[in-house]
Amino acid sequence: MIIAIDGTTASxxxxxxxxxxxxxxxxxxxxxxxxxxxxxxxxxHGVPLDAAGPLSDLARSLDLNDFIEHELRSAEAGKxxxxxxxxPSVRQALFELQRAFAMQAGGALLxxxxxxxxxxxxxxxxxxxxxxxxxxxxxxxxxxxxxxDLTPLETVVEQLKIRDARDQGRADAPAAMAADAILIDTTDxxxxxxxxxxxxxxxxxxxxxxxx
Numbered sequence: 768m769i770i771a772i773d774g775t776t777a778s779x780x781x782x783x784x785x786x787x788x789x790x791x792x793x794x795x796x797x798x799x800x801x802x803x804x805x806x807x808x809x810x811x812h813g814v815p816l817d818a819a820g821p822l823s824d825l826a827r828s829l830d831l832n833d834f835i836e837h838e839l840r841s842a843e844a845g846k847x848x849x850x851x852x853x854x855p856s857v858r859q860a861l862f863e864l865q866r867a868f869a870m871q872a873g874g875a876l877l878x879x880x881x882x883x884x885x886x887x888x889x890x891x892x893x894x895x896x897x898x899x900x901x902x903x904x905x906x907x908x909x910x911x912x913x914x915x916d917l918t919p920l921e922t923v924v925e926q927l928k929i930r931d932a933r934d935q936g937r938a939d940a941p942a943a944m945a946a947d948a949i950l951i952d953t954t955d956x957x958x959x960x961x962x963x964x965x966x967x968x969x970x971x972x973x974x975x976x977x978x979x
Contacts, residue, residue: 768793768874769889770969771882773942774896776845776930777903777910779953779961783896784878786962787969791876796868798879798886799848801861803839804829806847816850819857826860842911842918842926849930852880853937862886880934880942892972893948894965900927902954 770787774780781797788795805826806816814821838844851857862885869875869887877886883893904924911918918926934942944950949968953961 768891768973769869769887770874770876771869771887771890771893771945771948772876772878772896772965773880773882773884773894773944773948774878774951775898775900775903775934775942776927777907778896778898779906779956779958780878780894780896782958783894783951783953783962783965784876787965788876790966791969793874793876794868794871796865796875796877798861798865798877798882800831800839801826801829801864802848802852802857803844804831804834805851805857805861807834807838807844809851810843810847816847817854819854822851822854823856823860826857829861829864837914840910840914842916842923845930846926849933853933853939855939858939881940883945883948884943885940888945892969893945894951894968895944895948896951896953896961896965898952898954900924900931903927 770793772780772784784795805822808825809816809822814825865877865886869877883890901924904920904927907927908920908923949972951961951965951968956964
């Protein structure tokens with residue numbers, strides 16, 4: 768079984784993905800970490816974020832063991848990830864890695880922004896996780912504060928709006944809800960309630976009745 772979970776930043780898709788991975792016993796890939804890692808590597812090596820060739824080389828030689836989690840979760844890493852993810856050659860360099868993970872024996876669960884539309888359009892279940900941008904900004908702001916980053920909430924709101932526009936407007940594999948995906952709106956849900964709704968959606972999809 769392949770489960771594809773896509774959605775917006777700070778919508779809760781990563782937490783839902785991890786919980787569903789455990790629930791169904793499926794290996795999980797957070798594909799956003801790949802793009803964050805490319806962005807962090809570029810900043811470390813002084814590679815401009817619009818240098819397609821060198822960035823593609825970084826993507827092809829990527830080793831996630833070279834990074835520590837707080838580096839990948841920083842606001843700078845998120846911004847860099849959104850920029851490099853818009854470069855077609857970077858996306859192509861990471862495509863095979865993601866596709867191979869999705870197609871492994873026994874199935875897999877991947878979360879990102881184009882899993883259900885590009886990486887695994889043949890997934891058994893597709894979810895799109897979203898929430899109001901203000902609610903998502905508050906969640907992201909609290910996460911940053913917990914890391915010692917005192918970026919004002921107003922700035923985080925603007926950053927998420929810019930990232931949404933960039934992710935959804937890029938020419939290559941824009942972030943979009945697959946036509947056969949199930950929407951999970953987490954705006955007014957606790958994480959436990961969101962996970963419960965996602966499990967119910969997966970079960971309904973597997974049973975042939977795609978309702979959330």
